[in-house]
Amino acid sequence: MLKSLKKFTGGLSVALLAVTAQAAPLKQEDLSVAEVLRDRALESSDAYSIVESLTVEVGPRRAGTKGDERAVAWAQEKMKALGFDRVYTEQIDVKRxxxxxxxxxxxxxxxxxxxxxxxxxxxxxxxxxxxxxxxxxxxxxxxxxxxxxxxxxxxxxxxxxxxxxxxxxxxxxxxxxxxxxxxxxxxxxxxxxxxxxxxxxxxxxxxxxxxxxxxxxxxxxxxxxxxxxxxxxxxxxxxxxxxxxxxxxxxxxxADGPSFNVIGEVVGREKPEEVVLIGAHLDSWDEGTGALDDGAGVAIVTETARLIAELPQRPRRTLRVVLFGAEEIGLVGAKQYVDAHQNDLDKIIMVSESDFGAGKVWRFDTRIPESKFAIADQMMQLLAPLGIERGNNKSSGGPDSSVFVAQGVPAMGLYQDGSDYFDYHHTPNDTLDKVDPENLKQNVAAWVVMSFLAAEMEGDFGRVPTEH
Ligand SMILES: [Zn+2]
Incomplete structure (x- = not known):
C-alpha cells in the first residue's frame, strides 16, 4: 500500500502517510480505481468535444430564449448518447x-x-x-x-x-x-x-x-x-x-415562461437513492457563445460522469449531473430545485459545481465536518500529482451549489485558475477559442477522482452547519 501511495505523494513524509493510513476511510481498492479513472481522463477524456458541440450547435442560450430551448434539447440528447442511465428534465419558471x-x-x-x-x-x-x-x-x-x-x-x-x-x-x-x-x-x-x-x-x-x-x-x-x-x-x-x-x-x-434543469444519472448499484450531485449551468449570457461560462463546466461534469459510467460496475451511490437552468439571472434553477426537493435533500451526500471557466484546477476546497477530513486527505493523494493543493473548508461548492450548502448539504470545490476568466466573462468574446483542451483533461481528471470516491465510499459526510 505504501509503495503505491508513494508514487503519488512525492514530497509527503512517511510519518504523514502513516497518519493518513491510520484514519483511511477510503479503501485502497477504491483509490486504485480512482487512480485508473484519473489517468484515463488525462489521456483520453474528451470534454472539449462536448463544449465544442454546445457552442457550435446551440451557441447563446440566455434563460427563456429560443437558444435556451435548444440547449435543453441538446443536453438531453447528449447525455443519452453518452450512456447515462436516466435522463430527465425538471421545469422551472423564469422571468423573460x-x-x-x-x-x-x-x-x-x-x-x-x-x-x-x-x-x-x-x-x-x-x-x-x-x-x-x-x-x-x-x-x-x-x-x-x-x-x-x-x-x-x-x-x-x-x-x-x-x-x-x-x-x-x-x-x-x-x-x-x-x-x-x-x-x-x-x-x-x-x-x-x-x-x-x-x-x-x-x-x-x-x-x-x-x-x-x-x-x-x-x-x-x-x-x-x-x-x-x-x-x-x-x-x-x-x-x-x-x-x-x-x-x-x-x-x-x-411574460414569465418555462425553462428546465436537465438531469442525467449514473444510477448507484447499492444505494441508488443516495446521490452525489455534480453540476454546472446550462444557460449563458446572450452575446457570446458561453464557452467559458459555463460550457466548459457542462463539459467537465458530463465527461466525468461518462467516464464513471464506463466502469465495469456502477458506483455504490447515484452520480447525478444537474445542468442548472437560469443561473445567470439569479440561481433560479438551483433555488427551484432545492424548493422542489425539500423532502430528499438529505439524500444528497455532497454537492459540487464547475462554473469558473476552463483554467486548470489548482486547489481542492471542502465544506465537510472536520471529523471527515481524512477522506479529503485521501482524495488529495490522487489530486496532488495534478498540481492541486489542499485549500480551506469554506467551499460554497460553486454558485448553484451554495443554495444547497445553505440547507446543510456538504460540498466540495475544485478551484480553477481564474486569472483571465474575467477578461471574457459575459462578453461577446466568451467563445470556444478561449478553451484549452488539455486544461479540460486536467479538470476531468480531478473531478473524476472526487466524484467517484464520494459515490463509492462507505460512510457519508453527514450534514454541515447552516449559516442562519
Ligand atoms: Zn457561470
Missing amino acids: WARGHAHAEVTAPFPQPLVVTSLGYGASTPEGGLTAEIVEFADVEALLKAPARKVKGKIAFINKRMERARTGEGYGPAVQGRSQGMRAAAEKGAAAMLLRSVGTDSDRFPHTGMMSIDGVENPVPALALSAPDANLLEAMLKRGKPVEVKLNVHNEAL
Missing part, C-alpha cells in the same frame, strides 16, 4: 426579457461614440433617446451616499476597476456596482446608469450581467461601458467641463 439595441455617444464637449451593452433586464430610454450630463462616482457606495440633488436628471457613472486575481476575488467588490447601481441611481432620480464593465480586460467589449431589479419602482436604463470607453469618459471628465451623453436603448420585458 428581450434585448433590443443600446447606443451611447458623447454629445459634448468632445462628440464621439461609446461602446456599451444593456445590463440584464434593463429598461429602455424614451423613444428617440435621452441626453443628460454625466456625474461620476468611484463606486456604488459613493452613489448611495450622494445627495439626490447631485444625481437627479443626470446619468450616474460608476467607475470602479476590478482587480485581477487567480481566485477571481476582485469580482465580489466590483460586482456591487452592477447589482445595486441601477437601483441606487433610480431611487435618486437619475436619468440612467452607466457602469465601467465588471471585468479585467482592456478590450472594447462591454460585460453584461444581472442586476437587482425586484421592487425598483421606476427602473432606468442601465448600461455597461467597455473598459477603454470608461477610460475615455474618465479622461473627458478630468478636463473639468460638463460631459453630456446621449443614450438610445430599447429592451422589452416579457
Whole structure:
C-alpha cells in the first residue's frame, strides 16, 4: 500500500502517510480505481468535444430564449448518447426579457461614440433617446451616499476597476456596482446608469450581467461601458467641463415562461437513492457563445460522469449531473430545485459545481465536518500529482451549489485558475477559442477522482452547519 501511495505523494513524509493510513476511510481498492479513472481522463477524456458541440450547435442560450430551448434539447440528447442511465428534465419558471439595441455617444464637449451593452433586464430610454450630463462616482457606495440633488436628471457613472486575481476575488467588490447601481441611481432620480464593465480586460467589449431589479419602482436604463470607453469618459471628465451623453436603448420585458434543469444519472448499484450531485449551468449570457461560462463546466461534469459510467460496475451511490437552468439571472434553477426537493435533500451526500471557466484546477476546497477530513486527505493523494493543493473548508461548492450548502448539504470545490476568466466573462468574446483542451483533461481528471470516491465510499459526510 505504501509503495503505491508513494508514487503519488512525492514530497509527503512517511510519518504523514502513516497518519493518513491510520484514519483511511477510503479503501485502497477504491483509490486504485480512482487512480485508473484519473489517468484515463488525462489521456483520453474528451470534454472539449462536448463544449465544442454546445457552442457550435446551440451557441447563446440566455434563460427563456429560443437558444435556451435548444440547449435543453441538446443536453438531453447528449447525455443519452453518452450512456447515462436516466435522463430527465425538471421545469422551472423564469422571468423573460428581450434585448433590443443600446447606443451611447458623447454629445459634448468632445462628440464621439461609446461602446456599451444593456445590463440584464434593463429598461429602455424614451423613444428617440435621452441626453443628460454625466456625474461620476468611484463606486456604488459613493452613489448611495450622494445627495439626490447631485444625481437627479443626470446619468450616474460608476467607475470602479476590478482587480485581477487567480481566485477571481476582485469580482465580489466590483460586482456591487452592477447589482445595486441601477437601483441606487433610480431611487435618486437619475436619468440612467452607466457602469465601467465588471471585468479585467482592456478590450472594447462591454460585460453584461444581472442586476437587482425586484421592487425598483421606476427602473432606468442601465448600461455597461467597455473598459477603454470608461477610460475615455474618465479622461473627458478630468478636463473639468460638463460631459453630456446621449443614450438610445430599447429592451422589452416579457411574460414569465418555462425553462428546465436537465438531469442525467449514473444510477448507484447499492444505494441508488443516495446521490452525489455534480453540476454546472446550462444557460449563458446572450452575446457570446458561453464557452467559458459555463460550457466548459457542462463539459467537465458530463465527461466525468461518462467516464464513471464506463466502469465495469456502477458506483455504490447515484452520480447525478444537474445542468442548472437560469443561473445567470439569479440561481433560479438551483433555488427551484432545492424548493422542489425539500423532502430528499438529505439524500444528497455532497454537492459540487464547475462554473469558473476552463483554467486548470489548482486547489481542492471542502465544506465537510472536520471529523471527515481524512477522506479529503485521501482524495488529495490522487489530486496532488495534478498540481492541486489542499485549500480551506469554506467551499460554497460553486454558485448553484451554495443554495444547497445553505440547507446543510456538504460540498466540495475544485478551484480553477481564474486569472483571465474575467477578461471574457459575459462578453461577446466568451467563445470556444478561449478553451484549452488539455486544461479540460486536467479538470476531468480531478473531478473524476472526487466524484467517484464520494459515490463509492462507505460512510457519508453527514450534514454541515447552516449559516442562519
Ligand atoms: Zn457561470
